[in-house]
Amino acid sequence: xxxxxxxxxxxxxxxxxxxxxxxxxxxxxxxxxxxxxxxxxxxxxxxxxxxxxxxxxxxxxxxxxxxxxxxxxxxxxxxxxxxxxxxxxxxxxxxxxxxxxxxxxxxxxxx
Amino acid sequence: xxxxxxxxxxxxxxxxxxxxxxxxxxxxxxxxxxxxxxxxxxxxxxxxxxxxxxxxxxxxxxxxxxxxxxxxxxxxxxxxxxxxxxxxxxxxxxxxxxxxxxxxxxxxxxxxxxxxxxxxxxxxxxxxxxxxxxxxxxxxxxxxxxxxxxxxxxxxxxxxxxxxxxxxxxxxxxxxxxxxxxxxxxxxxxxxxxxxxxxxxxxxxxxxxxxxxxxxxxxxxxxxxxxxxxxxxxxxxxxxxxxxxxxxxxxxxxxxxxxxxxxxxxxxxxxxxxxxxxxxxxxxxxxxxxxxxxxxxxxxxxxxxxxxxxxxxxxxxxxxxxxxxxxxxxxxxxxxxxxxxxxxxxxxxxxxxxxxxxxxxxxxxxxxxxxxxxxxxxxxxxxxxxxxxxxxxxxxxxxxxxxxxxxxxxxxxxxxxxxxxxxxxxxxxxxxxxxxxxxxxxxxxxxxxxxxxxxxxxxxxxxxxxxxxxxxxxxxxxxxxxxxxxxxxxxxxxxxxxxxxxxxxxxxxxxxxxxxxxxxxxxxxxxxxxxxxxxxxxxxxxxxxxxxxxxxxxxxxxxxxxxxxxxxxxxxxxxxxxxxxxxxxxxxxxxxxxxxxxxxxxxxxxxxxxxxxxxxxxxxxxxxxxxxxxxxxxxxxxxxxxxxxxxxxxxxxxxxxxxxxxxxxxxxxxxxxxxxxxxxxxxxxxxxxxxxxxxxxxxxxx
Numbered sequence: 001x002x003x004x005x006x007x008x009x010x011x012x013x014x015x016x017x018x019x020x021x022x023x024x025x026x027x028x029x030x031x032x033x034x035x036x037x038x039x040x041x042x043x044x045x046x047x048x049x050x051x052x053x054x055x056x057x058x059x060x061x062x063x064x065x066x067x068x069x070x071x072x073x074x075x076x077x078x079x080x081x082x083x084x085x086x087x088x089x090x091x092x093x094x095x096x097x098x099x100x101x102x103x104x105x106x107x108x109x110x111x
Numbered sequence: 112x113x114x115x116x117x118x119x120x121x122x123x124x125x126x127x128x129x130x131x132x133x134x135x136x137x138x139x140x141x142x143x144x145x146x147x148x149x150x151x152x153x154x155x156x157x158x159x160x161x162x163x164x165x166x167x168x169x170x171x172x173x174x175x176x177x178x179x180x181x182x183x184x185x186x187x188x189x190x191x192x193x194x195x196x197x198x199x200x201x202x203x204x205x206x207x208x209x210x211x212x213x214x215x216x217x218x219x220x221x222x223x224x225x226x227x228x229x230x231x232x233x234x235x236x237x238x239x240x241x242x243x244x245x246x247x248x249x250x251x252x253x254x255x256x257x258x259x260x261x262x263x264x265x266x267x268x269x270x271x272x273x274x275x276x277x278x279x280x281x282x283x284x285x286x287x288x289x290x291x292x293x294x295x296x297x298x299x300x301x302x303x304x305x306x307x308x309x310x311x312x313x314x315x316x317x318x319x320x321x322x323x324x325x326x327x328x329x330x331x332x333x334x335x336x337x338x339x340x341x342x343x344x345x346x347x348x349x350x351x352x353x354x355x356x357x358x359x360x361x362x363x364x365x366x367x368x369x370x371x372x373x374x375x376x377x378x379x380x381x382x383x384x385x386x387x388x389x390x391x392x393x394x395x396x397x398x399x400x401x402x403x404x405x406x407x408x409x410x411x412x413x414x415x416x417x418x419x420x421x422x423x424x425x426x427x428x429x430x431x432x433x434x435x436x437x438x439x440x441x442x443x444x445x446x447x448x449x450x451x452x453x454x455x456x457x458x459x460x461x462x463x464x465x466x467x468x469x470x471x472x473x474x475x476x477x478x479x480x481x482x483x484x485x486x487x488x489x490x491x492x493x494x495x496x497x498x499x500x501x502x503x504x505x506x507x508x509x510x511x512x513x514x515x516x517x518x519x520x521x522x523x524x525x526x527x528x529x530x531x532x533x534x535x536x537x538x539x540x541x542x543x544x545x546x547x548x549x550x551x552x553x554x555x556x557x558x559x560x561x562x563x564x565x566x567x568x569x570x571x572x573x574x575x576x577x578x579x580x581x582x583x584x585x586x587x588x589x590x591x592x593x594x595x596x597x598x599x600x601x602x603x604x605x606x607x608x609x610x611x612x613x614x615x616x617x618x619x620x621x622x623x624x625x626x627x628x629x630x631x632x633x634x635x636x637x638x639x640x641x642x643x644x645x646x647x648x649x650x651x652x653x654x655x656x657x658x659x660x661x662x663x664x665x666x667x668x669x670x671x672x673x674x675x676x677x678x679x680x681x682x683x684x685x686x687x688x689x690x691x692x693x694x695x696x697x698x699x700x701x702x703x704x705x706x707x708x709x710x711x712x713x714x715x716x717x718x719x720x721x722x723x724x725x726x727x728x729x730x731x732x733x734x735x736x737x738x739x740x741x742x743x744x745x746x747x748x749x750x751x752x753x754x755x756x757x758x759x760x761x762x763x764x765x766x767x768x769x770x771x772x773x774x775x776x777x778x779x780x781x782x783x784x785x786x787x788x789x790x791x792x793x794x795x796x797x798x799x800x801x802x803x804x805x806x807x808x809x810x811x812x813x
Contacts, residue, residue, distance in 0.1 A: 009695055016472070016697065019282070023568035024581075024612045034630050034644050058633060058643060076635060078642030100645050103499060103627050 035099040037061055038082060038107065039075055042092045050089050050109070053081040056098060086110040127446075129800050130209050130752040134169060137204040137221065137415070144414060145206065150174060150181040150197045153207050154239065154797040156220045159805075160402050160758050160790040162393040165244030167207060167220045169199070170237060170797075185229050188238040199224045205242050206415055209752075217754070218407055219794065221245050221415035245339040245417050246405040250387040257305040257384075258294070258332055265316040266292045270304045277305070278382040283699045284308035285319035296335040300345045302327040311576040319726075320378040322352040322399060326392055330419065333388040340405065341418035351423060352376060352401065354729035355736065356678070374729030380698040389419070398694075399730070400424050400737025402788070404758040422759050424737060424788060432786065433756055434766045435747060448767060450753070456745035456806065458774075464692040465684035465739040467731040468677040471700035471723060473669040477570045478547050478706035479597035481589070482618055482662045484530035484652065485519035487537055492516070493627075493653035502649050503625040517626040517649045520662045521618035522594045524563050529594055532659065542595040547706050548670050558671045563617045566667035570703045570720045571711035579711065581666035583610055583619055585631065587640040587651075587658040597663055597708050604639040607632030612666065619664055621648060665710050674702040676727030678735040685741045685774065694734060700727040740774040743787035744807040752800040761786040762806055772806075 038056035040046075047054055057079060063071040073095065082098045088111030090096065096107040134153055135145040154168040175183040181197035182188040188198055199205065207220035222242040230237040256274040261267070265288055280286060286308035288294075293301035303324050306317055318324070323345075330342040355371040376399050383391045389403075396403055402424045408416050437451040438444065492498055500508035502517055523529040524541060531538035541560055548558040569579040582605060589601035609623040609630060623629050626648035633644030640660065651657045680689040700723040705712045712718055747762075756762075763786050764771045774785050791805025 012695070012698060020564070020566045021614070023566055024614070033628065034633060036633060036643065058635075060635065076642060077637060078639070080643040080645075100628055100630070100643075102503075102625070103647060103650070105643070105645070 033100050035097065037073075038080075038096055038098040038105075039073075040090050040092055040094050040096065041079070043079060046092050047084075048089060050084055050087050053083050053104075054090070054107075055079050056082045056096070056105070056107075059095060080105055082107050084109050127751070132207060132209050132219065132752070132796055135206045135208055136199070137206045139414065144412075145208070146196075148197060148199070148205075151199065151205075152796070153220070155793055155795050156207060157793045158244075158404070158758055158791070160404050160788075161397075162387070162389040162403065164246035164250075164405055165220065165222065165407070167205075167222060167242050167244075168239055169205070169224070169242065170239045173236070173238075182238075185231065185236045185238045189227055189229060199227075199240065201225060204245070216409060216413045218409045218415040219754075221407055221417060223247060244405060244407070245415070246389065246419075248339045249334060249389050252333075253385050253387050254329075254333060254383045254391065258328075259305045259307070260288045260292075262307040262310040265289055265306055265312075268292055268294055270294055275305075276382050276384045278380070278384070279320040279325050279378040280380050280699055281308060281382075282380060283701060285315075285317040287318040287320045287324055289316045289318055294332075296331040298331075298335075298337065298342075300327065300331045300342065302331040302345075304328070304332075311572075313576055315576075322376040322378060322395060322401075323348040325378045325381075325395055326352065326421070329383070329388040329392050339417060341416060343419050343421050348421065351421060352396075352399075354399070354733040356729070356732040374725060374732070376729055376733055377699055377723075377726045379696065392419075392421075396421065398737075399733040402759060402790075406758070420759070431757070431760045432763050433760045434764050435762060436766045438767045450749050450751075451747065451765065452750035452801070453748035454745065454765075456743060456747075456772075458741060458743050460686055460741040463684065463686055463739060463741055464690050465680040465686065465735065466678060466689050466691040467694060467734045467738070468691060469694045469696045469700060469727040469731040469734075471673045471676065471702060471727055472697040474672055474674060474702040474704065475566070475570075475667050475669055476547055476704050476706050477665070477667045477709045477711070479663055479665040479708050479710045480522045480617060481591060481593050481595050481597050482520035482522055482664055483532075483594040484517075485521040485523070485528070485618065486516045486530065488530050488535075488652055490653055490655055493650040499627055499649055502627060505624045515620070517652060518621040519618065520621075520664075521613070521616060522563070522664075524617050525560055527616075532593060542592065544596070546596055546708070561671075562615060563668040564615060565612045565617050565664065566669075567612055569665065569667060569709075569711065570705050571709065581612060581664065582606075582710070584663045584665075584710070585640060585646065586661050586663065589661040589663070593661055596706075597710070599708065601661070601663075602638055602640060603663060603710070604631070604634050604636070604641055606662075607644070612664075617664075617666075617668060619662065663710070674700065674722065674724045674727060676700065676724055676731050678728065678731035681735070681739065684739050692734075692738070694730070696727065696730065699723070700730075740785045742807060743772045743774055745805075747804040747806060749802040749804070750799070751802065752794055752796070753802050756789055756792065756802065756804055758789055758792055760789045762789065762804070 037059040039059050040054045041057055043055040058076040060074040063069050082105035085106055086109040088109055090109040096109055098105045098107040134148045134151040136148055138146055150172045152170045152172055154170055156167040158165045171188050173183050174181050182195055203224045205224055206218055208216045209219055210216055222244040224240055224242045227240040254277050257277040258270045259273050260270050286306050287303040288306050294304050295301050326348050327345055334342055353373045354376050355373055378395055393403055403421045405417050406420045410416050435451050436449050438449045500506040501510045502513050503509055521529055526539040526541040528537045528539055544558055550557050567581040571579050573579055584603035584605050586601040586603045591598040610619045610621050612619055621629055629646040629648045631644055631646055634642055651660055701721055703721040705718040705720055707715055707717045762772055772786055787806045789804050790807045793803040795801045
């Protein structure tokens with residue numbers, strides 16, 4: 001009788017640990033590399049050559065999803081830096097597609 | 112003139128005729144209802160407390176006088192195709208009747224014949240068989256699936272048969288339908304049904320199963336037509352099946368509600384599917400000090416009726432008290448003053464347990480913890496491509512020695528080492544948990560330095576009343592202790608993914624391929640430290656000029672103590688020492704606290720979201736009541752047939768010898784007295800008639 005109770009207690013403890021373990025499993029998964037629409041901006045001194053880092057602000061894209069619908073772009077107030085891989089200098093306020101590769105944000109602007 | 116008068120009752124003769132006892136085949140609906148079986152003798156009838164239907168043993172009397180009716184030999188009685196009226200067929204319903212002096216029948220047994228046996232010897236042949244009480248029919252169909260209520264409308268009585276397991280309070284979760292919305296059986300008795308325990312509404316419609324609720328469900332759901340057994344009354348169940356904690360300074364008088372606090376008794380996590388409902392009732396009642404018995408009565412038409420009786424075993428309530436009688440040694444035998452022929456009694460206190468602790472799971476706390484790097488940090492780790500590549504699992508330059516570098520963040524509750532930003536070294540100083548778990552040095556309320564495994568489901572709920580998941584947040588302006596309990600300051604951005612909780616200690620592990628490109632999801636909230644959503648986990652920590660980030664983990668951890676639920680020794684205990692027993696009730700009792708520093712606690716005080724202390728204490732009190740008195744166990748033999756003693760009767764004393772059988776000696780005089788109960792009753796008709804009483808209180812089994 002005692003052995004059965006002990007076994008039942010062990011099973012209950014294992015069961016409780018298993019339930020706690022499951023509760024850990026549902027956390028948010030690993031995400032892929034981010035990609036976002038950004039707008040170059042002048043933070044203090046705007047770059048004058050192409051293959052340098054540009055200050056950018058993320059854009060939020062909205063608008064009616066119909067053919068010919070006009071996009072609504074909203075500029076965020078935060079700043080990150082992205083490398084221009086292209087051959088031209090984008091004017092300040094140019095919208096670009098930035099993606100994070102390895103350790104840095106990059107975009108390409110060829111004019 | 113002096114006078115003298117005396118009244119003397121007629122003395123009871125030493126020899127008296129045996130009680131007339133006959134065996135009948137019960138044929139309800141047929142004229143007279145009974146068919147006398149002159150060739151059948153009853154040998155014994157036995158009843159026991161608990162889920163016991165009762166059993167009787169019978170014997171054939173072989174007689175060649177009437178061959179077309181009665182069997183003359185064992186082959187007639189045992190033949191499976193015998194059609195002799197005097198042969199009892201399997202499942203024939205037999206009733207044993209006796210008759211009072213007025214000739215009125217009284218049922219002693221009502222059951223179904225089974226299991227014939229042959230005893231063949233050179234000098235005799237004997238065929239016997241046993242019959243089980245009619246309550247045995249309640250074992251025919253075990254409990255199947257649960258009767259469940261739609262979760263979208265729990266207050267509307269509309270239940271569905273399911274094949275889901277009938278399980279009370281699974282995992283400690285309440286799963287009974289709400290109050291005031293009980294189902295109704297054919298007799299008008301109400302009972303709760305089952306509700307999905309995972310659906311939490313505001314207000315919460317779920318109820319935890321208490322003892323009377325569960326017994327009502329079992330009786331009224333699984334014995335609705337009461338064909339063989341009459342169910343107990345629902346109001347009686349509600350009034351009886353509670354825990355009674357004596358008020359301080361006064362004794363417990365069970366019939367005086369002002370002397371105790373009544374608390375409901377919760378049913379443990381109990382799966383009932385596959386078991387007979389009486390067995391489940393017994394399993395639920397016994398640990399809490401309640402007994403049950405199937406009682407046979409005779410209705411006004413002379414028909415047998417069996418009813419389920421539930422009673423409190425040991426609390427001194429005004430029940431049926433009886434005495435035994437034995438004249439002093441040397442007295443002239445008077446059957447009116449002596450009914451005790453033999454006795455084997457033991458007064459046993461070895462099984463007494465007069466204090467009970469009901470063990471809940473360890474108290475759990477939701478809190479926000481500041482983590483520290485669980486690795487050394489060097490500025491050289493972020494110098495150039497090759498240095499960074501050593502931490503990137505996708506890079507050919509990845510070094511296995513960097514497995515935890517820039518990925519492991521810990522609370523370091525056991526002082527195994529964490530990065531100290533101020534000293535620039537690995538520190539083994541343990542951050543205090545005193546504000547969460549009490550003083551570390553407290554003898555009963557403190558904590559020990561041990562690993563705390565994070566539990567990923569929080570006590571805080573989302574707007575849909577679902578528990579939130581553990582949350583990791585990141586900040587670059589936190590100035591509090593690292594590691595340590597969060598002090599409420601800093602600007603924090605939730606981390607959207609790329610990490611997992613550690614399975615062996617309080618902390619997280621960043622599981623992205625490259626910790627220097629940790630995607631935590633962009634934030635559009637103004638002022639967040641990583642609006643673009645990428646954390647350079649190596650450079651931001653290793654570069655001296657960078658804004659080092661801090662991680663905050665909100666999760667649940669266990670403390671080191673259970674909730675307090677101990678029923679201490681009472682004066683009524685017959686022994687002077689405290690004998691403590693611990694009841695494992697982790698499946699149903701818990702205490703959950705949202706600490707003041709949890710990011711989801713908007714107040715400045717801790718919030719107790721669940722505390723089963725009262726329920727646990729009620730169970731502890733009930734178990735103490737059931738086990739605190741001693742036990743008088745044994746067998747009493749009364750040298751005649753008598754119906755004066757029944758299952759559940761309390762035997763107070765042996766009159767004539769001034770021997771009290773009280774088992775709670777030492778209790779205050781104003782407190783009820785506890786006596787051993789009759790738990791087994793046997794009528795022996797084989798040869799001389801006698802009645803055997805089995806006496807016992809419940810033994811401590813913990």
